[in-house]
Amino acid sequence: MEGLLSIRCGDETVSLTPDIIRFTSPLRRTELLTAQQVGTLKEATLDLLADVGVLFPSRHAVEIIKDRGARVDEGTGLIRFPADLVERALADAPRSFVLGGRQERFDLLLDGQSTFVATEGVGVRVVDLETGEVRPSRKADVALMARVCDALPLVSFFCLP
Numbered sequence: 001m002e003g004l005l006s007i008r009c010g011d012e013t014v015s016l017t018p019d020i021i022r023f024t025s026p027l028r029r030t031e032l033l034t035a036q037q038v039g040t041l042k043e044a045t046l047d048l049l050a051d052v053g054v055l056f057p058s059r060h061a062v063e064i065i066k067d068r069g070a071r072v073d074e075g076t077g078l079i080r081f082p083a084d085l086v087e088r089a090l091a092d093a094p095r096s097f098v099l100g101g102r103q104e105r106f107d108l109l110l111d112g113q114s115t116f117v118a119t120e121g122v123g124v125r126v127v128d129l130e131t132g133e134v135r136p137s138r139k140a141d142v143a144l145m146a147r148v149c150d151a152l153p154l155v156s157f158f159c160l161p
Helices: 035-051 059-067 083-092 139-151
Strands: 006-009 012-015 078-080 097-099 108-110 125-127 134-136
Touching: 035 078, 035 083, 059 078
Parallel strands: none
Antiparallel strands: 006 012, 097 108, 125 134
């Protein structure tokens, strides 16, 4: 499938999905937190990962993480990450990567230089377009929003609920 909005022209499918509008302006970078606030946030995050931990439902993921040095509570599956393990993982992580699209023109380079707009991906409740009623979302609502987002060049990508 080339795009949610497409037409057949003979043997070829042509996408009607517009190009993504990218917001790129490194000169207008805004720092939301001071260096001290970032340090405080980082320290608190490391403390939470080490002391509270994270629950992983995937046994396979738990084994991989355990092999890297995390502490696993075998009874609950709760994983606690020592600060040095997190620091090593951050040092090894790429500074940028490409979020691949259906077509190359929809690829998004995530390198901190551009801002992209996306749906939030929860969508458990919707306002019914015909009745105005707020109700639980349905599969048809997700499909409709995917088509709407596909047609809007300001929406860079659509997160499924």
